[in-house]
Amino acid sequence: MREKLVLIDGHSILNRAFYGVPELTNSEGLHTNAVYGFLNILFKILAEEQPQYLAVAFDLKAPTFRHKMYDAYKGTRKPQPPQLHEQVPVMKEVLTAMGVPLLMKEGYEADDLLGTVAKRMEKEGLDVSVVSGDRDLLQLATEHIMIRIPKTKRTGTEIEDYHAKEVLEKYRVTPPQIIELKAMMGDASDNIPGLPGVGEKTATKLVVAYGTIENACAHVEEIKPTKAKNAFLEHYDLAVLSKKLATIDTDSPIDFVLEDARLTDLYTPEAFALFKKLEFKNLLGRFQCDAPDQKIEQYFYAVEDFGEAEDVFAQAAGAALVSFSVISHKGEVKGISLGWEKEKIYYIPAQGFVTDQYLCEKMTEVLEKADAAVTMNVKEQLSYLHVEKKNLFDAAIAMYLLNPLKDTYAYEDIAKECLDLLVPSVQELLGKEDFGSEDEKAVKNAACYGTYTCLEGKAKLEEKLKENGMWDLFKEIEMPLVYTLYDMEKAGIKADGEALKQYGEQLSGRIKELETTIYDLAGETFNINSPKQLGVILFEKLQLPYGKKTKTGYSTAADVLEKLAPEAPIVSHILEYRQLAKLKSTYADGLAGYIAADGRIHSKFHQTITATGRISNTEPNLQNIPIRMELGRMIRKVFIPEDGFVFVDADYSQIELRVLAHISGDERLIEAYREAQDIHRITASQVFHVPFDEVTPLQRRNAKAVNFGIVYGISSFGLSQDLSISRKEAAEYIEKYFETYPGIKQFLDQSVADAKEKGYVTTLFGRRRPVPELSSSNFMQRSFGERVAMNSPIQGTAADIIKIAMIRVNERLKAEHFRSRLILQVHDELLVEAAKEELDMVKQILAEEMHGAANLKVCLEIDMHTGENWYEAK
DNA sequence: ACCGTCACG
DNA sequence: ACGTACGTGACGGTA
Known part of the structure; x- marks a missing residue:
């Protein structure tokens, strides 16, 4: 049996992968699509061919003989796009890490190297496969040299194979x-x-x-x-x-030692580290990684008896910095890991010799005594630790501030980014069982890795935060907010389950009626909730003119249907059906499932999700409870205060526009805010050059839309869509607006310019958002980056401000021993459940703290209402 | 798991 | 010519 050698034309395949794989970057903004595509092709070929040898050829930068001849003949070669160019060294690094030899020689093209090695090895009695996108190489094909040309098709990568025979068949x-x-x-x-x-x-x-x-x-x-x-x-x-x-040239003078190309294990620790850095998450599964980590794991100790546990806690209490983690799964404490020096990280399981309660009490004591402590996801652990002292350092939040674009913040990221260390993730150690796993050793290791990386990484995180000007933001806003959000989650909001049920039944009745009508008008029954089936009914059976199309078919989105409503009566019924179906499924039925035994809904606030610094809310999301339509708004009546309490709801009035006035420093807008109660009206008056009292409702509406558009990172297209006007008219509005407020134009341009230069934008309080899209070669992506650069400082600063207000409101309510509690935040709005006798004080506190959260060039006005339910209070 | 849709700021 | 407003989360349907 002949041995087999696979030779790859490096640049050619990288090039092909670059154009075949959609744009892909890691969280640092490094382009990775070509490397990713290359590896996929490589793995596919290796799996198919099972060769004994592998090598990859690259051209060197120096002009080769053949290029020189060409250059003399006619100008220079096409330049490579920078997004591809930056991936060439990465590709070489990856291959080297996998132990694959690179064939390169000054003055020779990859073709020549491939041809030379292929012919030479054929003579040695090997089968050779040459993988390239370049059909030139077909000249090398023989009985034993196969040329393989990958083609990207819709179904994936297919490879065309050519021995001499196939060349003759296809090309004659x-x-x-x-x-x-x-x-x-x-x-x-x-x-x-x-x-x-x-x-x-x-x-x-x-x-x-x-x-x-x-x-x-x-x-x-x-x-x-x-x-x-x-x-x-x-x-x-x-x-x-x-x-x-x-x-x-099949006779290049290159040194090629076949044995160097022997395929051993591609999945080396070095390759693993690189794949992680490049964030090729679905390729990581190919590695079995335990070897590189054993050095660290030897520092991990499982505590085995009560005396030892006592001893560990006693020592920890005296430490300058303790790293710890309460390990829990589905609300049950499994154990605690802690450590204060890198060579000794302990895991104390909550079983046998100690109870979970004992562990949590001892851990709380340690935290109260220690100078400083670090962990990840403090808020999730606070229910087990009744700490008064707020001296915890949340490494996950630090990571979030350093890069808010990531999906998750786990200890392996700290290890990678702060310690240049590769450690296995919880997923890798425990699988999808997570900390519910029965594998005690793996649980210990997973817990201790987290503690180890936090302990070792904290100083670096702190240093990075300081370098990036975010230390104050972290210390004074984000960390205190953790405790505020914990209090809010714990408090929850009371919901009337019975009223919710009635509301749902009311909806059901009307939904049934609508179904009947719709089926009748359509002449058949179908699933109205299926955009696909609905599209067929509307645009094929009923022959209505379709507007937009989506990737998968006709668009049936509300804005499309609204334009269609005069064409056929069925359309408005569908719109109503949609509205009610949404209310029923997401709100009536959805919320009911979240009412806990105490009659309240305890939804979760997330502090490390959004790119701009806003908070997000889930299980359920109470930040998107209907309000714009009356029918939906009624659902707010089910959110009620405890007996003896009322709701106080306070929201900032146009906080983002005020923030814009401040940051841009535009005198005219600032002045406008100092004078007018109705900012949209005064904008209309100034932009359209009409007296304040003569602004028409249409002019005001247009001005309002422009104000919104500016905050979103204005585009004439977006504005034209919003106002249903032509793009040209929209562009004129924008131009007039910028003439009126030149400071705003200047600020927006500056934001984009800064983002292009520095790669990120910042808020008034130093929060950063990277904008990697700005360096994209794709027009759409780049335009998106520009809008992000305009919007993020505004949205982010507003988010910073309300966070400050939340912390202060919560602190004052607690410090002054009120029974009233802050229970919800909806981006520019705070909801307090106030004890009736404290109402006046609560209103005072809300007004003071929201107003005083930031000192801007324009004042921060708030609107405040009270009510017996959320409907009334808003 | 992903898409389309739609609720909010 | 490209095909968009910024930021989220939940649902039902479909692959």
Whole structure:
């Protein structure tokens, strides 16, 4: 049996992968799509062929002989896009890490290296596969040298294989004759001139008839198409040059030691580290990683008896910095890990000799005594630790501030980014069981890795936060907010389950009626909730004109249907059905499932999710309870205060626009805010040059839309959609707006310029948002980046401000021992459940703290209401 | 798991 | 020519 060698044309495959795989970057903004695509092709080929040897050829930068000939002939080569160019060294690094030899030689193209090695190894008795996107290489094909050309198709990557036989079948010439063919017909992409007027058809005919250029020339008088004959007579030199250009040198003086190319284990620790850095998460599964981590794991101790546990806690209490984690799964404490020096990290399981209660009490004591403590996800652990002292450092939040674009913040990221260390993730150690796993050793290791990385990484995180100007933000806003959010989650909001049920039943009744009507009008029953089926009914059966299309079919979105409503009565029924179905499923039924035993809904607030610094809310999301439509708004009546309490709801009035006025420093807008109660009206008056009292409702509406648009990172298209006007008109509005408020225009431009230069934008309080999209080659992506650069400082600063207000309101309510509690935040709004006798004080506190959260050039106004339910209070 | 849709600021 | 407003989360349907 012949051994097999796979040779890969590095640049060619990287190039192909670059254009075949959609844009992909890691969280640092490094482009990775080509490397990713290359690896996928590589793994596919290795799986198919199971070769014994593998090598990859690259051109070196220095111009090669053939390029020089070409350059002399006609200008320079096409430049590589920078997004691809930056991936070349990464690709080489990855291959080297996997132990794959790189074939490179100054003055030789990859083609020549591939040809030389292929022929040489064929002689040694090997089967050789050459993988390239370049059809030039077909000249190398023989019985034992197979040329493999990957093609990206909709179904994935397919590979065309060519031995000599297939070349002959497909091109009607032998592999060496491919050179003659190319030389005659030329190749624009390879910059081979060829003979003028000779294309693929004629060239093939001539090669089949005469075999070579030289022989064709010898019979030049017989050549049939006169065009080709004349080309030969006048441009023979061009054909000879082309042939030289097209011929691959199969006898390059390169050193190739077959044994170096022997395939051993590609999945080395070095490769694993690189894959992690590149964030090729679905390729990581190919590695079995335990070896590189054993050095750290030897520091992990499982505490085995009560005396030892006591001892560990006692020592920890005296430490300057304690790293710890309460390990829990589905609300049950499994154990605690802690450590204060890197060589000794302990895991104390809550079983046998100690109870979970004992552990939590001791841990609380330690935290109260220790100077400082670090962990990840403090808020999730607070229910087990009744700490008064707020001296915890949440490493996950630190990571979030350093890069808010990531999906998750786990200890392995700290290890990678702060310690240059590769550690296995919880997922890798415990699988999807998580900390519910029965594997005690793995649980210990997972817990201790977290404690170890936090202990070692804290100083670096602190340093990075300081370097990036976010230390105050972390210390004064984000960390205190953790405790505020914990209090809010614990408090929850009371919901009237009975009222919710009635509301749902009321909806059901109307939904049934609508269903009947819709089926009747459609002439058949179908699933109205299926956009696909609905599309077929509306646009095929009923022949309504379709507006937009989505990837999967016709769009049936509300804005499309609204335009269609006059065409057919069914459409407005569908719109109503949709509205009610949404209310029923998401709100009536959805919320009911979240009412806890105490009659309250305890939804979760998330502090490390959004790119801008806002808080997000889930299980359920109470930040998107309906309000705009009356029917939906009614659901707010089920949110009620405890007996003896009322709701106080306070929201900032146009906080984002006020923030914009402040940051941009635009005098006119600032002045407008100092004077007018109705900012949209005064904007209309100034932009359209009409007296304040003569602004028409339409002008006000338009001005309001522009104000919103500005905050979102204005585009004429977006505004035109919003106002249903032409793009040109929208552009005129924007232009007028910028003429009126030149400071705003300047600020927005500056934001984009800063983002382009520095790669990120910042809020008034120093929060950063990276904007990697700005360096994209894709117009859409880049435009998105520009809007992000305009919007994030505004949205983010507003988020910072309300966070400050929340912390202060909560602190004052607690410090002054009120029974009233802050229970919800909805971006620019705070909801307090106030004891009736404390109402006046609560209103006072809310007003003071929200107002005073930031000192801007315009004042921060709030609107405040009280009520017996959330509907009334808003 | 992903898409389309739609609720909020 | 490209095909968009910024930021979220939940649902039902479909692959």
